[in-house]
Amino acid sequence: MIKNITGRVDFIESLRGKSATFILALSNSATSSIKGITQAGIPGSIYLTPTLDSEFICTGQVRSMPNIAETPKGVPTPALISRAIHTLNPFNHIELLDLGLEVKPHIDYFKLHNFDIKPSDAINNGANINALDIFSKATAFGQAYECKDEYIILGESVPSGTTSARATAMALGYECDKLFSSSFKDVPNSIRDEVVYDALKNITSNDDVFSILSKVSDNMIIFVAGFILGLNNRIPIILAGGTQMAAVLLVVNSILRQMNGKIETSNLSLCTTSWVYNDNNSDIKALINMLDFELNTYYSDFDFSSSTHPALKLYDDGEAKEGVGAGGCLAYGFLNGLNKEQITKKVEEFLA
């Protein structure tokens, strides 16, 4: 089942049975190397997570590391969910966006878009992103993008991305300190708070949107915001993610405010997981309600209640929650006739 966060079901229902391109936005930030900030990967090798996720979603294999990215508590990457959907009811095309990867995925045949973007510094060190450069590359890409299918599902794999998402939205002036999600069930607030507040210290009253983004954001957020503005409602798109994708929309909102611009959003939407929607430590609906424009947003009502696998039960306990487009991929599965049991069984096969 797909349920509304805001808006109505009509947008996503109109995509039922249509073909989709899955785009995965990948970037690294040195923020993820700060001890204890994320559990999205293998300690010491967190930077490999987007590389491994993209290898697994495309080929079913991880190549740049012997085993698939697992968190210390043993929570496997949500790429398992996205790959399960792709195995059961394939996307017609998968394309990867290299938005600053430490290690390029070892994949042939799949489209890997290269934009000459470098991984960013840690946000408590000022991030050092050329936001205007990334933004203009992204709008050009969005304007020129030719979709071979009827709509786009856009996911991300960015370790520590919820931390830079929170810093981004706060730096842009949104009242949202307690609204952002994380990959943890028990969020290590002291470390994350410290990093975010240190990052915000670099912001001055002279900063405009792009100089703020250059200091506290991440490459994915900036690029996807530019991509959306470049697309300009031309192709239906589902932002497949949680509070990071909400931050993308807040950036779009702030850019439009700064430019006194408007955007048609009838083809723009967001879809996340029920783990994000039901999370007590964050509030994606509140973030979406801060936007000046109306939007259809959704969550996929899926959980691992039909599984007995201990690693998967951790999702239902509140670990991991979202990533690699899991929420949007689940919606795509539901829109094409898959059910919870089939998806759960396929994910379990990967773990066997």
Add this chain to the structure above:
Amino acid sequence: MIKNITGRVDFIESLRGKSATFILALSNSATSSIKGITQAGIPGSIYLTPTLDSEFICTGQVRSMPNIAETPKGVPTPALISRAIHTLNPFNHIELLDLGLEVKPHIDYFKLHNFDIKPSDAINNGANINALDIFSKATAFGQAYECKDEYIILGESVPSGTTSARATAMALGYECDKLFSSSFKDVPNSIRDEVVYDALKNITSNDDVFSILSKVSDNMIIFVAGFILGLNNRIPIILAGGTQMAAVLLVVNSILRQMNGKIETSNLSLCTTSWVYNDNNSDIKALINMLDFELNTYYSDFDFSSSTHPALKLYDDGEAKEGVGAGGCLAYGFLNGLNKEQITKKVEEFLA
């Protein structure tokens, strides 16, 4: 599951969810009338097998004979597998190549390409093929071919085709006497050996590749080799077959050697069944490793272990093994979310 024989999974994974045209190459050779040489059909009517297979794959009916081709032991044609896939997750197009049929299939609406090619003589009688004529028709066809889908799956139905495949590869100088498959579990080696060795006696040191092919090969092998060279890597293609398709590749290899030519093979692949891959009486991997070019090759890890039907258990015992594109069709099924149980059940329905 699709597994590699050589290369990596990326090529075939990139085809997941994409639309395919199934092309079935059909030809007759008088070799198949030699008593005991093949069990690919009804004794006395073996020549009808490609006609019946093409009728069944397209329409689900056999029209040129009251019953579907069965071997004397009761092994049903692998067309059942290909038709099951087409029923569960259809190919977007099916096209037939008449490369010398005794009896044309009784089918309307489906594209039957006609090349004015006659059935060939038995290879121990010199075959009497105009290889250069078939080859030039095939390259022209490959150059002009417009695929309405994103890739091609090319299967064959050629009774006694493994015998002419073996003779072809040996006559071209490959060390492969014991590497070729057959439709039998217990291969009648004396008859097959005799026919192949008699055929090879017609080869002289003055023969070039095309005069060799004219004497010992079959129309399908020559045509598909020319088709591949004509396509020139322009469209992704899966050669759906076992050692006969390996012989096609060896012919391509020999033509390139003779012409001092090269071929780009990134869009060329082969996919067979696990029955061929695991066959103790043949070695498809060894044949592929004789090629001068790199190739992604696969087998579909499918068997009838979930069936209790005695006719299907014969496949797992080593009878039949491959044909009518079964291995490549199974891969297409897996790439589109089908599983072993669904496919087995559908094949059983046909036999009920």
